[in-house]
Amino acid sequence: MPATTFRIFRYQPDSSETESYHQDFQLEHGEKTTLLDAILRIQNEQDGTVAVRYSCRSAICGSCACKANGKTVLACMMQVEHVKTDSGQEIVQVDPIGNFTPIKDLVVDMTPFWDKFKAVKPFLIPDGPAPEKERLVPKAAMEKIAKESKCILCAACYSECNSLAADPEFVGPAAFAWGYRFAADERDGQRKNRAKLYSGEHGVWDCTRCMFCNERCPKGVDPRDAIEKLGSIAFQEKVTSDKGARHAKAFLISLRTGGKLNEILIAPYTDPIGAPFNAPLALRMAQKGKLPKSPLTHRVKDRDQVKKLIKNVKETI
Amino acid sequence: MRTHDVVVVGAGLAGMRAAIAAHEAGVDVALVTKLHPVRSHSGAAQGGINAALGNETEDSTDNHTFDTVKGADYIGDQDAIEILCQRAPLEIYQLEHWGAVFSRQEDSGKIAQRPFGGAGFPRTCYAADLTGLVILHTLYTVCVKYDIPTYEEWFVTDLVTDDDGHAVGVVAYDMIHGTIETIGAKAVVMATGGAGRVYRPSTNAHASTGDAMGMALRKGVPLKDMEFMQFHPTTLAANGVLVTEGARGEGGYLLNKDGDRFMTKYAPNKLELASRDVVSRAEATEIMEGRGIDGCVMLDLRHLGRDRIMERLPQIRELAIAFAGTDPIVEPIPIRPGAHYHMGGVHVDNWGAAPHMPGLFAAGECSCVSVHGANRLGGNSLLEAVVFGARAGEASAAYVQEHSAAPKVPSNAAADTQARIENLLSRDKGIRQFEIRDELAGVMQEKVGVYRSGPVLGEAKRTVTELRERFQSVVVDDKGKTFNTDLIHTLETGFLLDLADCMVTGAIARTESRGAHSRTDFTERDDENWMKHTLSYLDDGEVRLDYSEVAMTKYEPQVRSY
Numbered sequence: 001m002p003a004t005t006f007r008i009f010r011y012q013p014d015s016s017e018t019e020s021y022h023q024d025f026q027l028e029h030g031e032k033t034t035l036l037d038a039i040l041r042i043q044n045e046q047d048g049t050v051a052v053r054y055s056c057r058s059a060i061c062g063s064c065a066c067k068a069n070g071k072t073v074l075a076c077m078m079q080v081e082h083v084k085t086d087s088g089q090e091i092v093q094v095d096p097i098g099n100f101t102p103i104k105d106l107v108v109d110m111t112p113f114w115d116k117f118k119a120v121k122p123f124l125i126p127d128g129p130a131p132e133k134e135r136l137v138p139k140a141a142m143e144k145i146a147k148e149s150k151c152i153l154c155a156a157c158y159s160e161c162n163s164l165a166a167d168p169e170f171v172g173p174a175a176f177a178w179g180y181r182f183a184a185d186e187r188d189g190q191r192k193n194r195a196k197l198y199s200g201e202h203g204v205w206d207c208t209r210c211m212f213c214n215e216r217c218p219k220g221v222d223p224r225d226a227i228e229k230l231g232s233i234a235f236q237e238k239v240t241s242d243k244g245a246r247h248a249k250a251f252l253i254s255l256r257t258g259g260k261l262n263e264i265l266i267a268p269y270t271d272p273i274g275a276p277f278n279a280p281l282a283l284r285m286a287q288k289g290k291l292p293k294s295p296l297t298h299r300v301k302d303r304d305q306v307k308k309l310i311k312n313v314k315e316t317i
Numbered sequence: 318m319r320t321h322d323v324v325v326v327g328a329g330l331a332g333m334r335a336a337i338a339a340h341e342a343g344v345d346v347a348l349v350t351k352l353h354p355v356r357s358h359s360g361a362a363q364g365g366i367n368a369a370l371g372n373e374t375e376d377s378t379d380n381h382t383f384d385t386v387k388g389a390d391y392i393g394d395q396d397a398i399e400i401l402c403q404r405a406p407l408e409i410y411q412l413e414h415w416g417a418v419f420s421r422q423e424d425s426g427k428i429a430q431r432p433f434g435g436a437g438f439p440r441t442c443y444a445a446d447l448t449g450l451v452i453l454h455t456l457y458t459v460c461v462k463y464d465i466p467t468y469e470e471w472f473v474t475d476l477v478t479d480d481d482g483h484a485v486g487v488v489a490y491d492m493i494h495g496t497i498e499t500i501g502a503k504a505v506v507m508a509t510g511g512a513g514r515v516y517r518p519s520t521n522a523h524a525s526t527g528d529a530m531g532m533a534l535r536k537g538v539p540l541k542d543m544e545f546m547q548f549h550p551t552t553l554a555a556n557g558v559l560v561t562e563g564a565r566g567e568g569g570y571l572l573n574k575d576g577d578r579f580m581t582k583y584a585p586n587k588l589e590l591a592s593r594d595v596v597s598r599a600e601a602t603e604i605m606e607g608r609g610i611d612g613c614v615m616l617d618l619r620h621l622g623r624d625r626i627m628e629r630l631p632q633i634r635e636l637a638i639a640f641a642g643t644d645p646i647v648e649p650i651p652i653r654p655g656a657h658y659h660m661g662g663v664h665v666d667n668w669g670a671a672p673h674m675p676g677l678f679a680a681g682e683c684s685c686v687s688v689h690g691a692n693r694l695g696g697n698s699l700l701e702a703v704v705f706g707a708r709a710g711e712a713s714a715a716y717v718q719e720h721s722a723a724p725k726v727p728s729n730a731a732a733d734t735q736a737r738i739e740n741l742l743s744r745d746k747g748i749r750q751f752e753i754r755d756e757l758a759g760v761m762q763e764k765v766g767v768y769r770s771g772p773v774l775g776e777a778k779r780t781v782t783e784l785r786e787r788f789q790s791v792v793v794d795d796k797g798k799t800f801n802t803d804l805i806h807t808l809e810t811g812f813l814l815d816l817a818d819c820m821v822t823g824a825i826a827r828t829e830s831r832g833a834h835s836r837t838d839f840t841e842r843d844d845e846n847w848m849k850h851t852l853s854y855l856d857d858g859e860v861r862l863d864y865s866e867v868a869m870t871k872y873e874p875q876v877r878s879y
Binding site: 014044057087103109120136141145150 | 802
């Protein structure tokens, strides 16, 4: 029977120890014991003050996300032995999810997460009255939002989000996955308004594309893909005045005209007002040889190929 | 003190549907839940929700009614079942209008329907194998849209009554802020879900501890048909996690160790899609007679093919891989019967109103209307939750409009609870709650399981009584105010013990076999003596039984075979 040291993050607001610390617990457990079962056994057999959120223990209620050796997982879905093999470490350190403030041990204050969820207007706003029976929706149209409908709001993505680490006001991957779920629902009548709501400061264009949300989502929702699809919807709805959208558009124009990126033109197009203020930086970059010598960059020869590629990509969205 | 017109305890399907209905009726309603609404166990329901939409084949609400009456082994109230089945299509359309992402038919774009156990026609609407999650989310989004006040992570400890014995609110422990508060109300709707955690293994969440039943029972409200616990035929051996009936609805086989489709013996017509009690008994018999593999039989989905499994049963594949190390595309899943759904609950009428306590309503699994009788059909629990959730919400709003005077909430309600909890926390030595819970769940599984008999039930009763005594000296490890889960589990364990006692006592008395209650010493259904509902009361800590009539409309009891 394997034995493991669990190094659990402790924060006990009611005790005399008001700082957080880590505490080690030893536990013998089965080959297939899940991380949640191990924590609950520690809670039962060793220390009843250990606090953790949990309920279904079948990876559907979304309560028990936490960090195991630095990586956000659903504790009920992850076997202790797998944590050890994945991380190459014998000790299993358990921490609360990131980008949140702890309330007690592994329990964090989820308020910002729920507030942002509510901010994306996560409900259907149809045009016109409902029919007597169900609305008729092509199977494929429903399947288009099937992946995002699987989001269990566990906040594993939020925990790992680098944009949030830099900007706590960033709306975050899960809320945007829900935003896409409604924006792309053909029964919803607010596509353009949603595109506006999800753009702007702290919006979809502020995602750093680090892909950690896709990587860590335990349900295969791929929130980054949803954010990208929201970007496309913004373009389709001509919601393109946002800096982020202009930046994306500058990429496209640059590719179309020269077949490759023209970095010198991208900055002024993205932010015509702000870019001149960056001139000193550009100058320093030029001095260090970090900029192309001429704004008229070399054009690729077979630009038709590039155009074909752009067309293909557009058709897949 | 906080007050609302209506307080709904529990924010799963029944609770949120009730709150939405009350809100739409124009009263001030609030939700109180010990979890966050989207964490509720309704979200774990997989396979679907029944309604005679007739999208796949001709169907009718009469067919649905008959299948449900028969599935209930004739002890469901037929007037209530008619209400359930007639309102079913309307509730499905309503959920669709609110945005539920139901799976669709290929050509017509209508809601797709799959075959389910005990049903004569493909009647089960679904969203892949995530139906509960999709509906739970849909209702939550409506609550967000309506901005219904929600007390999240408030554990309700007590139902509060006034001097006349009317329900006038609840006392709850605010887990985040560590305070104990009274929430006054003109009406209380209980919707806290089932008590599956009386058993181990169980498909139920850790939070499914039947709190509403426990609270109502202590206030003199009887519980109905507590002896009927459904064992789901397909649960994972490792931890009791559910494998949807939809797996068999899509065409999955059950095989014994010889590779035989043993259901040909037990239900030659409906085979794997007989009702759940029949299939669970068949499995238990195969295993007992030595034709199982390590205490399991096999659920074989391989012939469905990768595409169908990935489209219709993606979660099942994910869970089987995570918890059983088995990919159903390439090998059969070892499964066995496990406690799943409790047919019994707070005794309420067809509007969800408790006849023994004005102002109290209940809906969903914690209630017993009764529409499921002795055995619930798959796909009828989500349906019951939304139909009777909506009706309880409407009825509670109507009640409030008739009784508009401010509720006379006893001023000492929260203080009483506070004193009781402080007393509990002051104890330094004793037994921890988990030891009692573990032993209770073990004895219920072993002695009050798929097959029961008088002498063994008697042993279970003695153990439960002894555990209730030992619980008097329970000790709580965590003395803190914030997020004290040890305290909550202790209070839940108190409820579980009372409920287990009602289950065992009811089972001992019912000397017949009906639906999920199968006695090896009384193997036949006995309509002459037992066509009645059991009512359990708690008198000075002792369970007392009484009985009430079953409502019959047009379906005469028949021999039940599948």
